[in-house]
Amino acid sequence: MPESDITDGRDAITGDRDHVGLDDTFASRRYFAKFRTITTHLARVAAQMRAEGDLNDTELKILTRHVAALGYSFRALSMKYLMAGRDTGRFFGVLEMDRVESGFPVFNELLVMANDAAQAARHLENMPTPEALKDEMLRKILGEREIPTKLQFALSQRLYYEELLRGDLFWARNDPQVAWLGDLDGRRRYLLHWAVYDSMVNLPTIYLMEVEDSGRRALPRDERRWPEVQAHLMGQSVGGLKLVTIARGFDADFDDLHPKRLRRFHLGPMYSHAYTQQSGPLREVLRDARAPEGQDWALAWTVEELESERVSEERAGWFSTVEREVFALDPFSGRGVDTGATRTERAIILPQRPYQVLEERRPPGFSGVRKFVVGAGGRVLSYR
């Protein structure tokens, strides 16, 4: 049988590795429902952080915008894979997720989505409208007494492309944007922010960088520097690079831009007893919680922060000097894990029931982790 030949191939790729395709219709839909809940909670957690003074208004706005974009991306993907596991006459139409590391979809899904988005308008042109499709579905149900799987698939694809056309999605790379913070000692201060979907760990990562600009022209209007800055930052947005590496490289390549503070938010990994297979205490916590549908998850959230400690003058060429930042590093870096950042804060976001079990068990390693407990009605409680 040719079919069995094909499935063999898939198993060879996915079976012995940590990527898995969600080929059960209900598993796939529940997965997306889970992420819909998580992204709505994420925005509330950001608001809570604002209330506690960890973020300012500009940062909150940027962060929630990226989180919202992530939500739209998931919504689009959920439409694309709505009919996964049903016989739609299409091949391999299932979402691949990283089950061992991140619990998020794999990087490739976002690249493919970007490719689909480029052609969305062309696809929509040739597709019947939702009304026409629904009409046809009715006729199929009443006339032929069949489940209109293929029509449902066509409609789900249509909605997927419509969502893509609406834009504001979280892509594999979201190029830097700039926000003006004010002037300080005759220098302009900017907040640069960008985000990538890190391909090594399959997690969305958001970067915020405060820079002082001693150049003659304002950075966003400088046709020479701004594209270079963008290209540089995108090229350096690799999860494997430590913050100090990124900041030093930026400082060295742009003489009149001075990075003062660099933060990196890792959203994830997502833990779920049913879907992921990470090792560690959280897995047991979730297993013991036996949480009902929609509450079986925990999302880690890590903020790395690097601050400039002072400035040293360095000679550049014959007559001029440039400023170089010296960054404050974690004083424990020599002994423990070398983070390459001034401080690292970990937090987890989880529903009440898993939190209860976490408190009862008190597994080691969670005392320094901040816990955001989300409950019904959008309540967010924060525990240290």
Next chain:
Amino acid sequence: MANFEEQVQESQKQVAEAQAKISELTGRIESARQKMNTGEDIAIDIENATLDEVHAHTELMNANIAELIMGLDDVTAAFSRDFDEMRSKTGWESFVGIFSPAKSDSMRQERMRTASIDDKLQDLIAKSDVITRLLQSQLDELTKQKEQVEANLSETLDEREATVGALESLRTEIKAMDPKIIELENKIAVEQDATARTRLETELAALNAKYNEMVQDEQVKLAKSQTLERYIEKGKTWIDSLQNQAATQMVLINKLQTDTKQRVVLYDALSKSLKTAQQQDVAHRINEIGVETDKEAQSSMAAIGAATNQRMADMMEAHEGHMVFAREVLEAKAKADERFTRRFQKIVEKHDKNLYGAE
């Protein structure tokens, strides 16, 4: 990549032609069926519906698409050029290195920092998507045709069953008539009365007429059954062929998707690990020297030593992870390749010759 575009257009044209040929053949089989319903002779139609032409064409088309997939290999050759560039110095950098090795290094690092293969990855995905769509459209068409012919065929099978049933019962009836006729003939032989004899002879004549009619009917039914049989044979071959073609499309799609997925993962991992490994160390050393000048020399030296060791260990570990991962990816690729080669031996040979022999 004008070459790729051209090839895609060529393949698109061939897919369209192949689809036209396939549906034409299905159409011919369909129309034969309609003719049969109106009772016309369809022997010629069946003979005309030859598969050879279609096969020749689909083979050509598949060869073309297979070549297109192999052609992606050439597209990806650009990646390895990128990786080489990341590993080595450019001519200008080497030249500068003669005067100032430090300047040359910093130039190279600056180049490394902006290097990105994301655009190329996106391009690769777009190209493989174009081919997948081509293949998928062909697969859709094949499935549609197969369903159509299958529906048609099951109807014909029913009809043939009915015809054979009728033929059987006709034969039993004919057989049952034999003793009646013999009995009647015997009766006539011994009958003395002329009137009775005439009556019996009339009866016999009627019986004989009926017998002849039934035998003739048997012939007609037999012919019909044979035609149906031939039609069914033809239809079955056509379904087999469609199924086979669909399997070919699936193998091609599988190969393409596996390849692309793995290429993306592999290239991405490679470029990022190159970047990470080469920069991390340098940046740390520089910054730490800045930090450490404030502290006492001795403890700082120890700290640098420890930090560097830790970093080296981390890096080695990360590298090992990449290597293991890459190996698994390569194994999976080998499997997909093998399946592909089994089916497309000739094209692979030709491609290899073109690539390594002629040029």
